[in-house]
Amino acid sequence: MYKNDFSMKIKSKIENDKFIRSTIAAFITPLNPTLEEIQDIKTAVSEAVTNCVVHAYNSENQYITISVQVLDKVLKISIKDEGVGIENVNKAREPFFTTKSEEERSGMGFTLMESFMDKIEVYSMINKGTEVVMTKKIAGD
Amino acid sequence: MEIICSRLINNNALVKIDGEIDESNAQQLKNKLDEIIDSSDFIDIILDLKNLTFMDSTGIGVLLGRYKKSRIKNINIKIKNPSKHVDFIFNTCGVYSIMEKI
Numbered sequence: 001m002y003k004n005d006f007s008m009k010i011k012s013k014i015e016n017d018k019f020i021r022s023t024i025a026a027f028i029t030p031l032n033p034t035l036e037e038i039q040d041i042k043t044a045v046s047e048a049v050t051n052c053v054v055h056a057y058n059s060e061n062q063y064i065t066i067s068v069q070v071l072d073k074v075l076k077i078s079i080k081d082e083g084v085g086i087e088n089v090n091k092a093r094e095p096f097f098t099t100k101s102e103e104e105r106s107g108m109g110f111t112l113m114e115s116f117m118d119k120i121e122v123y124s125m126i127n128k129g130t131e132v133v134m135t136k137k138i139a140g141d
Numbered sequence: 142m143e144i145i146c147s148r149l150i151n152n153n154a155l156v157k158i159d160g161e162i163d164e165s166n167a168q169q170l171k172n173k174l175d176e177i178i179d180s181s182d183f184i185d186i187i188l189d190l191k192n193l194t195f196m197d198s199t200g201i202g203v204l205l206g207r208y209k210k211s212r213i214k215n216i217n218i219k220i221k222n223p224s225k226h227v228d229f230i231f232n233t234c235g236v237y238s239i240m241e242k243i
Contacts, residue, residue, distance in 0.1 A: 018161070018165065036226065039226040043196075103202075104171075104202045104205065105199075106198045106205060108198040112234075
């Protein structure tokens, strides 16, 4: 059975979004994912990281913790912040829900994560932070 | 991300958006599209996404905002050559209910 994992702690800066999604895409190369699967994962990761930067923290001087596990063909990604937390997770997961409509946010972040991954779990506590755990089975080529 | 705008003979704008759209460059996209909408007498604005390799929901927010702005000037924004992945995102987010795919 193939097993691998890594974790990293990185500043909550939006320019790190691309680094994080590209790193995860590179890490799963041994699973021979299809281009479509790579795109799905990169988009879901980008949504979660953007949430940390835009919603969880008010400053760039905070950190996002990323943990990635591969067990056989199953990829599990945890993206965690120690920010403001989400008051109502069920509401936040509804399509088009946004707390920042004045900033032209689509409110589709969680919907896209759910569309592209097999399973999304969201754990959040006010003023403690939020963890998004995403799981996807990689069918591969 | 690179954005190139050219005028077509029928007074439509062809806007090629190449590369990746995410939160880090959403403001750049917003400014450029606003400039095109504001400064012109274009009939339609056609977004050619053939070489757009990545987009997340940040891009959707920008497009929905530009839709509202373009309607005030009676300009239609149309979508051309989206990748399969971007096409799926547009379908999921309802973009095609307000912007025609050509």
